[in-house]
Amino acid sequence: MLQQRVVVDSEIRADDLKRYFYFSDIFMGRSMIPIALAGVVIGILMIFAGGTGPIVGGLLILIAAVYGCSFPWRCKRFMERNGHEVGRRNRISVDKRNGIVVEELSINNIEEYSWQQIGSSGENKHMFVFNLPESACYIPKSDMDPEDADFLSRICTAKKGAKHKKV
Numbered sequence: 001m002l003q004q005r006v007v008v009d010s011e012i013r014a015d016d017l018k019r020y021f022y023f024s025d026i027f028m029g030r031s032m033i034p035i036a037l038a039g040v041v042i043g044i045l046m047i048f049a050g051g052t053g054p055i056v057g058g059l060l061i062l063i064a065a066v067y068g069c070s071f072p073w074r075c076k077r078f079m080e081r082n083g084h085e086v087g088r089r090n091r092i093s094v095d096k097r098n099g100i101v102v103e104e105l106s107i108n109n110i111e112e113y114s115w116q117q118i119g120s121s122g123e124n125k126h127m128f129v130f131n132l133p134e135s136a137c138y139i140p141k142s143d144m145d146p147e148d149a150d151f152l153s154r155i156c157t158a159k160k161g162a163k164h165k166k167v
Contacts, residue, residue: 122165
């Protein structure tokens with residue numbers, strides 16, 4: 001019989017929370033990185049334009065640099081807000097047909113999301129991330145068998161198409 005579901009028991013770890021923050025902030029469309037990069041390019045062009053261009057261009061590059069340097073500070077704030085989750089145990093089931101079921105084992109909370117409710121998904125070498133209606137869910141690949149990770153990658157690509165980002 002073909003595999004239809006992946007079930008992962010995981011515990012939230014501080015390292016995984018930090019990886020989730022950077023992955024979701026940079027790659028899942030929650031950041032202003034494209035605008036910052038455009039500011040750098042425009043800033044470089046303005047520096048060579050003459051007149052007041054070098055001043056304005058230098059300011060644009062400075063603003064982009066400050067934004068880039070803000071990631072560690074924002075990650076620290078994220079960890080302060082979400083540090084209470086470290087140690088929480090989850091059982092996450094991803095079904096090929098039905099979607100995702102997130103079961104928080106410590107408080108007996110179960111939430112179910114269909115594939116239509118999942119806004120987007122993404123993966124990198126460390127985890128899978130699912131943007132849910134009012135929250136997000138991540139599954140560390142270290143808690144999965146390689147076969148299950150490959151199967152989950154294929155499911156996400158089939159179900160979300162261009163909304164599944166692979167980094």
